Amino acid sequence: MRLLLAVSTAMLVAAPAFADPQAGDTVIHAGTLLDRPGQAPRRNATIVVRAGKVAEVRDGFVAAPTGARLIDLKDRYVLPGLIDSHVHLESDRAGKDGLLASFTEGVPMHAYEAAWNARKTLNAGFTTVRNLGDGSGVTLALRDAIRQGWAVGPRIVDAGMSISTTSGHMDERLGLNDDLREHAGSPENLCDGVESCRHAVRIQIGRGADVIKIATTGGVNSRIGAGLGKQMFDDEAKAIVETAHMYGKKVAVHAHGADGIALALAAGADSIEHGTLMDDADIAAFRKTGAYYVPTLSTVNGYLERIAADPNAYEPAVRAKIDWRISITGKALEKAVPAGVKIAFGTDAGVSKHGRNADEFEWLVKHGLTPMGAIQAATVNAADLLGLKDEVGSIEPGKAADLIAVAGDPLADVKVLKTVGFVMKGGEVFKQED
Secondary structure, three states: OHHHHHHHHHHHHHOOOOOOOOOOOEEEEEEEEOOOEOEOOEEEEEEEEEOOEEEEEEEOOOOOOOOOEEEEEEEEEEEEOEEEEEEOOOOOOOHHHHHHHHHHOOHHHHHHHHHHHHHHHHHOOEEEEEEOOOOOOHHHHHHHHHHHOOOOOOEEEEOOOOEEOOOOOOOOOOOOOHHHHHHHOOOOOEOOOHHHHHHHHHHHHHHOOOOEEEEOEOOOOOOOOOOOOEOOOHHHHHHHHHHHHHOOOOEEEEEOOHHHHHHHHHHOOOEEEEOOOOOHHHHHHHHHHOOEEEOOOOHHHHHHHHHHHOOOOOOHHHHHHHHHHHHHOOHHHHHHOOOOOEEOOOOOEOOEOOOOOOHHHHHHHHOOOOHHHHHHHOOHHHHHHOOOOOOOOOOOOOOEOOEEEEOOOOOOOHHHHHOEEEEEEOOEEEEEOO
């Protein structure tokens, strides 16, 4: 008898403790709910939001009490707010147009542009982003303004200024004449040698960076014809990663060439951005280290659109690299997916257009991911990469009430994620279409 009583008591303790919705809650009725990407969606479910967080997720449609707000999404497909792991909110312009803007517009204008791009990004259903570098610090300020409620936009994880070696991808003096180069001086984001690179990391941490972004190879948009191979020594990359990790910061690495990817992974990088020329040795290193791959395939859309509008939008040395990038896009992902490399969603928006981040889904599915895998990359995987898996990425009790709704089934056609009709971030509705 005592044993039976003990077992019964244990069962009662283990059972989910549902509390009825309260006045002041928001009650959401979802026709289909993908609350935990990677698991099967649920039909006819209720989400209870309280104080900006998910309080409960129940099967069936639970009645909203007097004083609670009811949001009817019975004819919609509901899923977690999306996460873009690689954006540049400061600008939507590139090539010669972007270079001209850097001389004719000041920091205040760039701050307004960043705020505008942040709003577009949130309206597209991306409630969290990782901003991987700008030249002026406007997104650090925007991150804080959004937290304060002074601006509207996604939750921002920010890298401050991206770090590279002198004449590396992040050296904004590339392509300028000698007079302008001398006036620009030696930017604080450039480093050469171990001590210099450690110092560069500490500067960005002191500015408030959440993550450190570096470049171990050349870049497509660099105004220099130095190729896309390694442009940082092993000891420099190791010094950067060790310093960042000592301060509890993850490191995202811009790398196209296989040698620069290998260098970064050997140094302990947490993610590789672009990874265009990864080889079998790189894939083995990804699996050994557990680093994430962020493909940024939809940059191609931005290139194609700008070239269609102006064939001379980019300098010849840059245009040659762009044509190559267009021709090879997606090949690395086709190798990485069957090998089990962890994938996180990222667009490099700013090269592509802000507010159209969901274009990346179509590219990911075209080159190897299932629709569910692509959604996981933009939710649970990206949350893990950003160090936010306990806060965002799924719709579970205790997590931020970040969720979106679309009219179709994204598991049948991932392109429906390009048209998001409902956006909630932290329990606040920012978009609701009929």
